[in-house]
Amino acid sequence: MPLAPLFRPIDVAPAYQKVADAIEREIVNGRIKPGDPIGTEHDLVRQFGVNRSTIREGIRVLEEGGLISRDSSRRLHACLPRYTRLASRLSRALVLHEVTFRELYEASMTLEVASIEGAVERATEENLAELSDNLARSEAVIGDPAMLAECDAEFHVLVAKASQNRVLQLAREPAAQLFYPTTEMTVTGVAEGGPRLVAAHRHLIEAIQRRDREAGVLWTRRHLQDWRRGFEKIASLDRSVEHMYMEHAQAARRR
Amino acid sequence: MPLAPLFRPIDVAPAYQKVADAIEREIVNGRIKPGDPIGTEHDLVRQFGVNRSTIREGIRVLEEGGLISRDSSRRLHACLPRYTRLASRLSRALVLHEVTFRELYEASMTLEVASIEGAVERATEENLAELSDNLARSEAVIGDPAMLAECDAEFHVLVAKASQNRVLQLAREPAAQLFYPTTEMTVTGVAEGGPRLVAAHRHLIEAIQRRDREAGVLWTRRHLQDWRRGFEKIASLDRSVEHMYMEHAQAARRR
């Protein structure tokens, strides 16, 4: 019969980790609010009683996690983690796991349909204004696939935003970051690709305005199917996402 | 009229960031494969020509991003970022953004339905075996809400895995991490909560076996609605997710 456990496992995390955890705890449970200053490295050295190098390693960890950042004067303060920044970590992971475009397509279908449903139900006037503005800009660059692809990505971010569901916004982001960089190629490959894309956006905006869920779902599906048709002219859906996207993601993360 | 921009913004990233970026690039574009050793800190000092403190800060950044980790002997090697680890960052972000349970519920409804649809279509024998094993364990702890909640969380991870769609697996994870810790409470609050939960799981497994999509979707919906009913006995869906979940998430991240 095994002995009854006398001791609890003791916490042997390195000091920099403990520093990071301690600060994280204060932020997450609200004692330090987003925007609050954290203090200088020297302050933290005094408070934690460890060397500045140790503090700095702990800070890097939190900074990478998006929990704290440095303002223009490089002073530390807590902040609300930005979705796109975090999502780019996930996109990177998806690339390394070599997910296929089929997985991306299927997941995006689900997530974008859910987004439009939410948007149809809850979009505000302001959301609609943003979407219309985006549409206008899209029409202006209809002949430029790169610019148009950028507008398209933004459009779908705005739709997700209009759904007023931040969980959904976050969930779709990693897939979107990998998905939308290909739009440029798919638009180029299909005759009338640009106009079709913009037309779909217009129908989506109208659907939201009319609170017409059916139309919203329908046009989201068509829009994605257009992407798929365009993509399959270039490559198989079963190809894994390529490394080239990471440059895009890396640039986005830095912002 | 403003001057035409003569200069591009110059890249003034600190050295530790450049170190991290350089290593990240090599990993992401595949020159360093997951599992490959990175070399000792001393090696990196020689290669990059910067101080060890600088190298260490760069390493922390990558470590936090899940791109590299230290094995049992603390040597560095590249590795495949683990979904749950990354997702816990996102869960944390959702908590800080004070998302509501309604958002969580709505997003989970979408994501879990998509998971079951994928599972019905593509689950393997092995997936089914894992699910059945989970079911057996659930039945064994049907009277223990805490253990049962844990089984429930695992069950849905397994369903997502059975969908063979890693994008979906990843997308559902942050919501799930916040969602499933409440299952314990909802099971406790509802008469026959435990048995209902296990029955739903059984129906889901059967649906996957029979490749019966309708049934899968139906029982996923019911299962989530059960959660909702249980939750609404305790609190409003419009309450924001509480800080208490973070302890759960923090423990999970460490693993």
Add this chain to the structure above:
DNA sequence: TGCTGTCCCTTTGTCCGACAAAGTTAGAGT
């Protein structure tokens, strides 16, 4: 008064050197 330039102090990013603890390797001894 409002703007500008200067000096000083603080803070950050980086460097150097050091050391204990833990892990690794090589060699001695059986």
Add this chain to the structure above:
DNA sequence: ACTCTAACTTTGTCGGACAAAGGGACAGCA
């Protein structure tokens, strides 16, 4: 071939150091 021990290496932490950049106060000037 196996074990035990004695170097050697590597990591985590420490102390101190310094240049560059920012912030603040203060004087000078319009």
